[in-house]
Amino acid sequence: MTDTSVIEVNALVKSFGAHRALDGLDLDVRPGEIHGFLGPNGAGKSTTIRVLLGLLRKDSGDVRLLGGDPWHEAAELHRRLAYVPGEVNLWPGLTGGEVIDLLGRLRGGLDEARRAELVERFELDPTKKSRSYSKGNRQKVALVAALASDVELLLLDEPTSGLDPIMESVFQDYVDDFRDRGGTVLLSSHILAEVERLCDRVSIIRSGRCVETGTLGELRHLTRTSVMAELAGPPTGLDGVPGVHGLQVDGNRAMFEVDTVELDRAIGVLHEAGIVSLTSQPPTLEELFLRHYGDAIEESPEDETS
């Protein structure tokens, strides 16, 4: 399994009635990596994961999961993965401990020591009935069940949206640990700090299509760096440099953003004017995010069926 991808999706299409939820989506998750899966609400993240789980049937395209067909070999493949849904709904009459055991056993068994450790680290009371759990506690139940299972792949759909920062860092420790043991993770998330902290590669999707994929470094390269400089004299020729945006000149001070590929030329122009002080900031993931789908948020896309 070391060479082939763990998840391989090509030109995946899935429609709900007239709404095309996935419109030729590509996704490639390699063994041993934590792959961030980003996109605005309704972009098709959950739909993709549900196709990968064989809950939804694809309309067209190729989907391979752990080398198998997720629709026809669902049960066999599911032994090798654990899934945490974005909205964890539990049976009100079962206790958290019962649900952990139920899901774990259905996957083919739990690591008892890790189960006990996780319950303690997540500060979960497993004897409480699920109806009395908060959203965060329901999520913990699903996370404990997933992280205590012996699997190769974790499919996590916004798993930390209800957790407090302390629990979030516990979660991150365990996901790191899972990767160190050789596991692969597909992590859909809105918490950019989490993605930056955990992910080796990310895919950004929008309106059912993958618009960007690569390591964070590669993606940064495609975006703009913001520059603020104090110069010996007034800058000249900056507006002639391609890729410079939002230029503001105030006496000897210049502020602008520049496409990262043109950074060298822009700094060259500044250098000619004589640099007194210079701050430059690489794009944050947030800027990356907003650049890719800032306008999509205003379009207010249709709700995903989840």
Add this chain to the structure above:
Amino acid sequence: MTGTWSFVRAYLRRDRWLLLWWSLGAALLYWSQAVSVDGLYESQADFDRAAASMESNAGFVAMTGPARALNTIGGQVTWQSAAFGAILAGLMSMFLVGRHTRAEEESGRDEMLRAAAVGRQSTTVATFLTAAIANVCLGGLVALSLIAYPLELADSLALGVGVALCGFFFSGVALVAAQLTSTTRAMYGLTGAVIGLAYALRAIGDVGTPALSWMSPIGWYQAMHPFSGLRWWPALLLVVASVAAVAAAYAVFLRRDYGSGVLAARPGPGRAGARLAHPVGLAWRLQRGPVIGWAVGMFLGGVGYGTLGDDVESLLGDSDLAKDMFAQSGGALVDAFYATMILMLAMIGSGFAISSALRPHGEEEAGRIESLLGTALRRRDWLLGHVAVTVAGTGLVLLVAGIGMGVGYALVTGDGSALDDYVLPTLSHLPGVLLLAAVARLLFGLVPRAAFLSWLALVFCFVVMMFAEIFRMPQWLQDVSPFEHLALMPAEDFRWLPFALVSAVASVLSVAGQIAFRRRDVR
């Protein structure tokens, strides 16, 4: 107390339809008794004879209340309706109080309100006031419907006042329960148990130990003796008990913390039992509450019908209509009567079968199956677990209904062989009941959005049973109902062919539904 009246107004607006239906239902319960007795007997002598046979039937007395003046319409109305009316008022009060107290607190909505500029107790006080208004409304409609019938003014009024006071009392009990428990479910459980106990105490008391009836608020209501020497003083007992219950609730309310109950929520097991991860074990765990509840209810229903014993003839009176209703099949009247009652029980049991067959749909709607199907559990096995519970549960529900009928009959007549006579006939309707469940399953598999339509199938079968003759329904339309084909035991002999055919159709529909589910998207 700031804001109390705004809450009362808001609650009444939220509950107005609910209150109307409960009140109309209660009024209908009383009024319909008057209508059904009136004119059933051709002469007063017939009426006297029927009354005498009812009076001597201990099963009847246990079910309804002390037998007084049963040869009058008013006496019959009181006897047949008072206990059930009190239960109705109790249930209405319980749901109403639960909705506005424990459920609000559990969901956290109440927190938002309490943080606003309102008095600490205002939601609780407003809830009791709303319940009081609801019960006045219910009692008022009962009294009005009887006065309008027309029955005697004072006695009709007493029936209305009494049922409203019972409602007050149970509202108080519900308020106490809302303080003691920490979940809505537990609160309903506790209040329901008190209502059940009040009913049971008077049942045992009325049959032979009058002291016990005096320990039950429902007993006090019936001790007012409407239409048979009305006396008002037992109503005072109800007033005092209601005040005591409300005062107790208030005292506990002031002493407890927000969100908590006096009785802590019972912790459950921290680990799952061995069977939970088996599809059947899981389905059973999720459905066992309804299965047990329905089994108990159907058993009691069976006992209720069974205790009519052989009195059927005198109960029905001499009116030709009544006899025609049951003797269509030409058998002996008692057999014909029980054949119809058994069919009726089977139709009621279909309620369980359909709701159980729709349980997978409920699980899907609640978003609880994606985690499950994300494991190595196969769709087929998950659904089969639920199918197994539906089929076995339906069998159980019908079986205990038949046993209940036999037991009730044997209790009254001393004829132990009745058990055989009624168990098999009840079970003989199993294929028809399961066919309705299979329709529900097929809809769940093919068009889950329309799954609720399976209830219409039951309504249709019911209409065919009750009104086919009156509406002059064409035969082919009647034949759509599976129950039209199965033998009406014990009036008719068992027939293998329709039994096997209906079973086969049910199986085909069920399997088709399961296959359809395996091929469709899961929500």
